[in-house]
Amino acid sequence: MASSVKQYKAIGEELWKARSEKINAELFALTYGALVVQLIQDYDQDYDEVNKQLEKMGYNIGTRLIEDFLARSGLGRCADFKEVGEVIAKVGFKTFLNITPGVVHAPPPSPTPNRQSNPTSSQPSFILTLDENPLTEFVELPEEALEGGLWFSNVLSGVIRGALEMVQMQVQAEFISDVLRGDETSEIRVRLVKYLEEEVPVGDD
Amino acid sequence: MSHHLFLLSPSDTPLYALTHHSSKPKQTVPSPLAANLPAWSTTGFSHRLAALSGASSATQQSTTEPTKVGAGQDRDVIHLIANASLDAVEDGMQKDGAMYMKGVDKFNEWTISAFVTPGNTKLLLLHEAKNDDGIRNFFMDVWELYVKTAANPFHSAYTPIGSPVFDARVRASAKRYL
Numbered sequence: 506m507a508s509s510v511k512q513y514k515a516i517g518e519e520l521w522k523a524r525s526e527k528i529n530a531e532l533f534a535l536t537y538g539a540l541v542v543q544l545i546q547d548y549d550q551d552y553d554e555v556n557k558q559l560e561k562m563g564y565n566i567g568t569r570l571i572e573d574f575l576a577r578s579g580l581g582r583c584a585d586f587k588e589v590g591e592v593i594a595k596v597g598f599k600t601f602l603n604i605t606p607g608v609v610h611a612p613p614p615s616p617t618p619n620r621q622s623n624p625t626s627s628q629p630s631f632i633l634t635l636d637e638n639p640l641t642e643f644v645e646l647p648e649e650a651l652e653g654g655l656w657f658s659n660v661l662s663g664v665i666r667g668a669l670e671m672v673q674m675q676v677q678a679e680f681i682s683d684v685l686r687g688d689e690t691s692e693i694r695v696r697l698v699k700y701l702e703e704e705v706p707v708g709d710d
Numbered sequence: 711m712s713h714h715l716f717l718l719s720p721s722d723t724p725l726y727a728l729t730h731h732s733s734k735p736k737q738t739v740p741s742p743l744a745a746n747l748p749a750w751s752t753t754g755f756s757h758r759l760a761a762l763s764g765a766s767s768a769t770q771q772s773t774t775e776p777t778k779v780g781a782g783q784d785r786d787v788i789h790l791i792a793n794a795s796l797d798a799v800e801d802g803m804q805k806d807g808a809m810y811m812k813g814v815d816k817f818n819e820w821t822i823s824a825f826v827t828p829g830n831t832k833l834l835l836l837h838e839a840k841n842d843d844g845i846r847n848f849f850m851d852v853w854e855l856y857v858k859t860a861a862n863p864f865h866s867a868y869t870p871i872g873s874p875v876f877d878a879r880v881r882a883s884a885k886r887y888l
Contacts, residue, residue: 531861538863643861645873650864 517599534642552653563663590631630696720830
């Protein structure tokens with residue numbers, strides 16, 4: 506397992522370097538910041554709705570991003586959900602954001618009833634820990650946003666969900682902590698809901 | 711020796727205020743205003759005069775007044791001085807276009823230096839002694855800190871700055887340069 510982790514890191518590094526179109530980080534952060542602020546205004550400070558919209562946007566991005574990712578990386582199908590987590594963290598995030606979040610896999614399902622926060626213990630999950638986040642370069646959340654429960658970088662959860670859905674995995678991805686909200690770390694938990702069956706396209710018979 | 715810093719938005723609303731007491735030794739203790747006026751004119755409002763002129767000398771002494779400089783009654787005077795200097799600052803802005811204006815206005819022993827950012831945010835510093843280099847460095851520092859704050863998408867040019875991080879950094883900078 507360790508060697509493949511290293512392999513993934515190397516692949517991620519290579520892909521990042523091979524990218525010819527990179528964007529200025531400040532511009533990126535400011536654009537995203539303006540987007541979030543505008544959403545907040547448009548939805549009248551309804552932070553739950555803003556979170557949902559950010560996730561939806563991320564979903565749309567993710568469904569397209571996965572094509573780009575697979576084309577460039579040429580990686581095959583992941584053997585198990587653990588590998589999915591590794592690839593997302595070491596190759597995916599590295600390729601597009603040049604960051605490498607840490608991955609912690611939930612321990613394999615066991616018969617004990619006490620699980621951390623997983624109500625359904627049979628679903629594998631992993632937690633991505635972002636120790637740096639290019640989206641939040643200059644951001645400080647105001648009071649109302651803190652109280653309203655805004656997940657500033659929620660677009661990332663959507664991207665993960667959208668991308669994985671295109672490769673036949675239905676997942677739930679959500680932020681469980683955020684440095685902007687005063688927590689120690691920013692973490693996204695990705696939980697597998699089910700593998701999707703290959704569906705016959707409508708009209709084909 | 712104390713300094714008062716004010717950050718004003720382009721529409722002259724206050725964004726941030728700081729009072730800093732320098733640990734550097736006082737250069738010259740100016741004579742109180744009352745000493746320059748004939749005795750009969752000061753009787754009625756010696757209290758006000760003490761505030762106007764005694765703002766600096768009251769710092770180090772343990773006064774009988776419960777309020778310290780920069781708080782309570784003296785604060786009004788400081789604000790008055792700062793606001794009054796805005797006219798001079800605007801004149802300076804039109805004349806030169808330079809960002810840093812030293813000694814743009816004077817009031818008794820207080821000199822006001824100003825720094826106008828390209829976004830029309832004004833930094834005003836009330837100080838007693840001459841300290842051009844230190845003040846310029848301090849202004850540049852505060853400007854940088856302000857730029858970082860301004861990059862926050864939730865912040866507009868008219869948002870008061872409440873961040874404790876900003877406050878701590880400005881104080882540290884004041885300690886270094888003033």
